[in-house]
Amino acid sequence: MTDLLPAAVATALARVTPWDDAHFLTGLEPGLEGHNALLELAVAIRSEQQALARSRPLAGRVFAGMFFDPSLRTRASMAVACAKLGAHFLDLQPGTAMWTMEFNDEVVMDGTAAEHVREAAAVLGRYADAVGLRAFPTRGQWERERSQPVHKAFAAHAGVPLVNLEGPFAHPCQGLADALTLRDLFAEPAGKRFVLSWAPHPKQLPVAVPHSALWAAASQGMEVVLTHPEDFDLDREALALADGLARQSGGSLRITHDRDAALDGAHVVYAKSWGALSGPASTLGGHADVIASHSDWRVTEADLRRGAPARFMHCLPVRRGVVVDDAVLDGELSSVLDQADNRVWAQAALLLALLRR
Numbered sequence: 001m002t003d004l005l006p007a008a009v010a011t012a013l014a015r016v017t018p019w020d021d022a023h024f025l026t027g028l029e030p031g032l033e034g035h036n037a038l039l040e041l042a043v044a045i046r047s048e049q050q051a052l053a054r055s056r057p058l059a060g061r062v063f064a065g066m067f068f069d070p071s072l073r074t075r076a077s078m079a080v081a082c083a084k085l086g087a088h089f090l091d092l093q094p095g096t097a098m099w100t101m102e103f104n105d106e107v108v109m110d111g112t113a114a115e116h117v118r119e120a121a122a123v124l125g126r127y128a129d130a131v132g133l134r135a136f137p138t139r140g141q142w143e144r145e146r147s148q149p150v151h152k153a154f155a156a157h158a159g160v161p162l163v164n165l166e167g168p169f170a171h172p173c174q175g176l177a178d179a180l181t182l183r184d185l186f187a188e189p190a191g192k193r194f195v196l197s198w199a200p201h202p203k204q205l206p207v208a209v210p211h212s213a214l215w216a217a218a219s220q221g222m223e224v225v226l227t228h229p230e231d232f233d234l235d236r237e238a239l240a241l242a243d244g245l246a247r248q249s250g251g252s253l254r255i256t257h258d259r260d261a262a263l264d265g266a267h268v269v270y271a272k273s274w275g276a277l278s279g280p281a282s283t284l285g286g287h288a289d290v291i292a293s294h295s296d297w298r299v300t301e302a303d304l305r306r307g308a309p310a311r312f313m314h315c316l317p318v319r320r321g322v323v324v325d326d327a328v329l330d331g332e333l334s335s336v337l338d339q340a341d342n343r344v345w346a347q348a349a350l351l352l353a354l355l356r357r
């Protein structure tokens, strides 16, 4: 297959060392070196996109995307990444066009679920060369959900690589695209200050994106500052992983509830909303109280212009006037469309690395 690849893509692909079991559940499976090799492959694919559209190196391959929760970017960008490489994207939506599914073992299936993951995943593994899965966590069950049990069940039974298209603990495709965007923004991201700032939102959103964003910045050797109100701590293991990546890449991780201090000197402000994982703030009423008292955590243009202007990042979708001002999203400092665009190239790199096996 490398015969069909432009030389720059073939060279970059050869540097991506296959990782054990080929699943992409946290995005950390390839290791720091493998992660950065995927980013270099993404850059090569982006540069050679016209040649790749002609050579179609993944012609005949199938990627099945299973979406238990809504998506615009992930679904569309994965379909486009497949199209760019000649693969077919199978778009599956359980509960609407598909049977509802059971994930627990040894249950009597006399409820609403019509099919067990053991058969569903195995059948998809017969049809597709890799399977993608989006499934958000059930709120209030963090100790169970943090291990991404639904994704692990699919991975165990599919018999082909499983790509996490956002789970409870991680959104690795977003993280890969965000790391690519940081490399695009700065010739040398290492040492630049990356501030991940909690932002208000009426819903208690998952923590997958903030986890993956921390890992993305830490993997690039950035000075990572995480700021959020008290009681909105991210998962302990996710923080430990970010700290480990930062140490490995020469960066750092600091956590503060002082948003003003965090924003001073920022090169990037990445806003993201999430719900508390435990404690009073994790209840509906507790969350509403925090939102009411922290509306000033919305990102404004003034937040970005405290020093050398900081770039604004957000994974989208975003609520204007709640998470961030219109002037920021519509202004020259916003990188949100570049982040969305990079989803295509990051995922194309991942597909090529997985499906060349």
Ligand code: CP
Binding pocket: 070, 071, 072, 073, 074, 075, 166, 174, 315, 316, 317
């Ligand atoms: N950023 C992201 O994953 O967007 P979607 O939820 O629209 O897929």
